[in-house]
Amino acid sequence: MELYITGDTHGDFSRFRPESFYEQERLTKEDVILVAGDFGGVWYGDSRDDAGLNFLDSRPFTTAFVSGNHENYDALAAYPQAEWYGGRVRTIRPSVLMLERGQVFDLGGRTFFTMGGASSHDIQDGVLEPDAPDFLWRFQWLNAQGAAFRVNHRSWWREELPSESEYAEARANLDRAGWTVDYLLTH
Numbered sequence: 001m002e003l004y005i006t007g008d009t010h011g012d013f014s015r016f017r018p019e020s021f022y023e024q025e026r027l028t029k030e031d032v033i034l035v036a037g038d039f040g041g042v043w044y045g046d047s048r049d050d051a052g053l054n055f056l057d058s059r060p061f062t063t064a065f066v067s068g069n070h071e072n073y074d075a076l077a078a079y080p081q082a083e084w085y086g087g088r089v090r091t092i093r094p095s096v097l098m099l100e101r102g103q104v105f106d107l108g109g110r111t112f113f114t115m116g117g118a119s120s121h122d123i124q125d126g127v128l129e130p131d132a133p134d135f136l137w138r139f140q141w142l143n144a145q146g147a148a149f150r151v152n153h154r155s156w157w158r159e160e161l162p163s164e165s166e167y168a169e170a171r172a173n174l175d176r177a178g179w180t181v182d183y184l185l186t187h
Contacts, residue, residue, distance in 0.1 A: 001108030002031040004061075007187070010070065011040035013052050016059055027061040029095050032107060037068025037116055037187025042092060045075025057093035064089070064097045066116030068187035073159035087114065087173075099185065101162050102170030104177045111181040115170060117160050118187045125149040127156050 004023070006015065016033070018024060041052050056063045064084075067076065076098060079090040087103030099105065099114040125147035128138055142149045150156030162170070174181075 002027060003034060003107060003110070004032075005034045005036060005185075007036035008038040008068070009035055009040055009065075010038055011043055011052055013041070013056055016056065016063075024060055029060065029062050031061045033061050033063050034112075034185060035063065035065035036185060037066055037118060038070045039065040039068065039098070040070060041065075041096070042075045042079075042098075043072050045072055045078060049075075053093050053096055056096050059095070062095040062097065064099050066099050066114050066185050066187060067101070067160075068116065069118035069120045069160040071157070071160070073157040074153060077159075101166040102173055104173045104181060110183060111177065112183045112185050113170075113174065113177075113181040114185045115162065116185075116187055117162050119161060120150065120156060122148045123150050123156060127152050130154060 009015070015021060016024070041056065042049055067073070076090060079092055079098070081100070082089055082091050084097060085105045085107055087105040088100040089103075090098040090100065092098060099116065101115050101117065103114045105112045105114065125142055125145075126149045128135055128142070128149060128151045130151055130153070132138070139151070152158075
């Protein structure tokens with residue numbers, strides 16, 4: 001099993017084209033490309049995501065990612081869970097997987113602890129609620145000011161940070177691993 005690591009694809013998978021990533025000509029689905037957050041391939045949660053996800057699924061390798069702070073957590077939660085190399089994943093496509101938080105995976109004899117997520121750095125001017133009566137006015141005003149803000153469940157999700165239950169599961173999995181892993185995969 002060969003492993004490669006990248007990050008912050010933000011839904012742009014051009015780096016995985018054969019002319020950019022020529023190593024893939026010798027890879028198989030047993031080989032894994034790890035994306036360290038801000039994957040962005042599941043942004044809309046509908047057919048608009050299909051082209052990028054189908055492209056990745058057609059590559060000769062498996063793509064596995066941890067979440068970042070720029071993900072659509074509502075859409076990701078809709079995908080089915082499965083077990084993969086000792087940890088829980090969400091199956092986005094047969095060879096496109098989200099590595100759940102707090103898991104320990106054994107990839108080619110190397111153990112990886114995964115803890116996706118991060119705190120957004122671009123919300124200092126607030127998070128707007130789309131159903132608020134003054135939403136449109138506030139959105140337009142903040143946008144005109146060049147403010148750093150997000151919209152709840154459209155461009156920002158509370159789930160960008162791990163929950164208490166995810167931390168508890170992480171501690172339990174690390175207990176089982178003797179609190180020893182080879183690598184941490186985070187955003």
